Amino acid sequence: MSSVKFIRKHKSSLIMLSLYLFWAIPSLMPFTPPIPIKEKARRLYNLMEDLPEDSVILYIYNTYPGLEPTCKGATTAFLNHAFSKGAKIIAVAFHVLGPVMYERHSPGLWDDYEYGVDYVWLPYIAGRETGMASLLSSFRATTTTDFFGTSLDSIPLLENIDSAADIDLVAGLESDLSFGIGWIRQIYTTHGVEIAMIGGWAAMEPYYPDQISAMLFPLPGAAAEYEALLNAPGDASKQLAILYVGALFYAVFILIGGNTVNILYQIFKKEKT
Amino acid sequence: MSLLLKRTLPMAMTSLIAISLILNFFLDLGPMGDAWEGALLSWCVVIVTAAMGLGLFNLVKLHMVTISKREAGKWPFSLILLASMLLMILTRVFFTPGSDAYDIVFDYTYHPIRSTVGQLFIVWLVAPFTRAIRVKRGIPDLGGVLLIGAFALVIIGNSPLASYWVGFEHIASWLLTVNNLATKRAIAITVGLGLLAMGARIISGREKTYLREEFQ
Secondary structure (H helix, E strand, O other): OOHHHHHHOOHHHHHHHHHHHHHHHHHHHHOOOOOOOOOHHHHHHHHHHOOOOOOOEEEEEOOHHHHHHHHHHHHHHHHHHHOOOOOOOEEEEOOOHHHHHHHHHHOOHHHOEEEEEOOEEEEOOOOHHHEEEEEEEEHHHHHOOOOOOOHHHHHHHHHHOHHHOOEEEEEEEEEOHHHHHHHHHHHHHHHOOOEEEOOOOOHHHHOOOOOOOEEEEOHHHHHHHHHHOOOOOOHHHHHHHHHHHHHHHHHHHHHHHHHHHHHHHHHHHHOOO | HHHHHHHHHHHHHHHHHHHHHHHHHHHHHHHHHHHHHHHHHHHHHHHHHHHHHHHHHHHHHHHHHHHOOOOOHHHHHHHHHHHHHHHHHHHHHHOOOOHHHHHHHHHHHHHHHHHHHHHHHHHHHHHHHOOOOEEEOOOOOOOHHHHHHHHHHHHOOOOOHHOOOOOOOOHHHHHHHHHHHHHHHHHHHHHHHHHHHHHHHHOOOOOOOOOOOEEE
């Protein structure tokens, strides 16, 4: 079999193999690519720097473990920054797998702070957008206990907190395209509370920067920029080398593989026939 | 009586509840309006939670029937599904994060599978772009060239590769915030108008697709 025939027969396998080889480079030869800090990361950083001390942040975990490689670094960097500014964090999930992520993010994040004083985990609230509307109207009318089954009334942090009026900023991760717009409707439009999306979707771009005050996007690149601003390299920065070679592969693959080779091949084929 | 209970009453309830919520939002009906809205929201959360329990019950029932009937080509998978579900529930109930059993089931089995599927989905999304260009009579299709050219520039502009030339970032930003954003805004406005029209149809009783077919 000639080499051309071999390539034609196994082209999908060869593309996948070359992709894995590209991804293996940063593992075999670790390197730190340059981190250009862009406008979105800087805007979120400035928003957090300007936040008054003892601000209350509602952090929404509408995500699932499949997205962990992209969202963990961003969450850790953002929340550690918030804690360092003296903010109090209330975590909640409107995605059924959100609470799993609380536990997975504990080392290096939640474990370093005091439960009930610095932060609280609320349980999964069903109903998606309706659940969000209900919680922001009244925490206690929506759930009487936290994630561990402790009464909300016995948690010091929640002593004077019961609705959107007591929240200074809503931030968090959203993996659902259709529900993302629900944030605008239920948080900004109804209660006028500022929104900071960590990750989110390109589809949220029409609402940025008017209804969404800051947006850390795309991940993990933007999260690495945020870590660079904090001068605290973490999970996102470690992933940057993979992102670097991955972007290079896609660009080369599309420009060379998709354009040039395809065009030359089809022109050549046309002339031959 | 049946028609009253199964068509007229649900439609009247839908309209009245929707109108009361709209009036409370725009006119602020005071503590009574807020209490009514709060109660409705709480009921909705309770109903959705109960529906999830009902879904779990239905899932177990459906697969139990498949297993008991030994349906060819189906029952082994139903058995695996129920056994896996039971294993996940028991592991979460009896073991805490950090314990060996929890780590094996969640950290070393479930999460890698979800992550792998998630990342392969991205590769699957990218693959069709490489086939976007078609050549007719030796001339490449301009739309395809523009599409994948823009795609490559946005990838480069949002990656660390952009640090080598500031123009990459500016081009990617222009593509996203001018060309792409205009289209997305148009779609968002159109969807919003469509939702408004659908809401008006439901409130006025013209939209009945949420009822069973024989009562529409």
